[in-house]
Amino acid sequence: MDGHLGIWQPVGGAVLGAVIGAVLSGPEVAAALREMPLTMKRLAVVQFFTWLGLFCMWMMFSLATAQQVFGALDPHSPAFDQGTLFGGRTFAWYSIVCFLVAFLLAPLANRFGRRQVHGLALVLGGLSLLATGFIHDRVLWQCTMIGVGIAWASILSMPYAMLSGALPAARMGVYMGIFNFFIVLPEILASLTLEPVVKQLFHNDPVKVVMLGGASLLVAALALVWVPRETQRAGA
Numbered sequence: 001m002d003g004h005l006g007i008w009q010p011v012g013g014a015v016l017g018a019v020i021g022a023v024l025s026g027p028e029v030a031a032a033l034r035e036m037p038l039t040m041k042r043l044a045v046v047q048f049f050t051w052l053g054l055f056c057m058w059m060m061f062s063l064a065t066a067q068q069v070f071g072a073l074d075p076h077s078p079a080f081d082q083g084t085l086f087g088g089r090t091f092a093w094y095s096i097v098c099f100l101v102a103f104l105l106a107p108l109a110n111r112f113g114r115r116q117v118h119g120l121a122l123v124l125g126g127l128s129l130l131a132t133g134f135i136h137d138r139v140l141w142q143c144t145m146i147g148v149g150i151a152w153a154s155i156l157s158m159p160y161a162m163l164s165g166a167l168p169a170a171r172m173g174v175y176m177g178i179f180n181f182f183i184v185l186p187e188i189l190a191s192l193t194l195e196p197v198v199k200q201l202f203h204n205d206p207v208k209v210v211m212l213g214g215a216s217l218l219v220a221a222l223a224l225v226w227v228p229r230e231t232q233r234a235g236a
Contacts (some may be wrong), residue, residue: 038228041226042226053217055194057148057210093149101149105154115227116155118156121154123218124147126218127147
């Protein structure tokens with residue numbers, strides 16, 4: 001990997017930043033930002049680190065599989081191709097786990113609370129990605145997707161369930177749209193900075209980037225501590 005930013009990266013970032021800035025500066029959106037509920041502000045931090053961790057995983061997991069499980073560093077070697085293909089197939093497991101776990105989330109949230117369930121799911125996902133730095137066995141490597149699948153099932157539902165009760169009904173659509181910016185922003189950050197970080201800080205080691213994703217999920221879980229436990233719909 002080249003550790004220097006190509007011209008398209010800052011230009012692309014500038015264009016995306018300008019578009020986001022134009023949207024956020026609109027009168028209705030700007031007013032909503034000024035009056036953003038506390039729960040949403042704190043959940044936005046959780047979302048930012050959650051999706052940053054996911055992007056680290058998605059961008060580097062196949063390369064990490066080739067290196068960590070197949071011992072392949074040469075991208076032109078047959079083992080490298082086998083490793084990246086195996087990494088892609090490994091992702092199927094977290095989709096399967098997500099499907100199965102999704103049916104359990106609602107009763108668990110009703111019993112233990114949405115914040116607690118989501119926090120545990122993020123911890124399981126984060127620890128699973130951190131474990132990739134110590135695993136070389138194919139079966140155990142695939143088992144990391146159990147924790148990731150649990151986290152993914154919760155990520156797709158729990159933050160929005162926690163948020164919906166804290167939003168004024170009249171601005172529900174606006175705030176949900178703003179909330180999704182905290183998915184886009186870490187994606188932009190990852191696309192602009194991950195390549196030089198891998199080169200300069202991690203010395204082209206994709207496994208460390210996947211582990212960084214795990215650490216980011218743990219930070220997201222920690223940030224949940226500051227999200228209020230129970231909320232009532234504002235403006236109801």
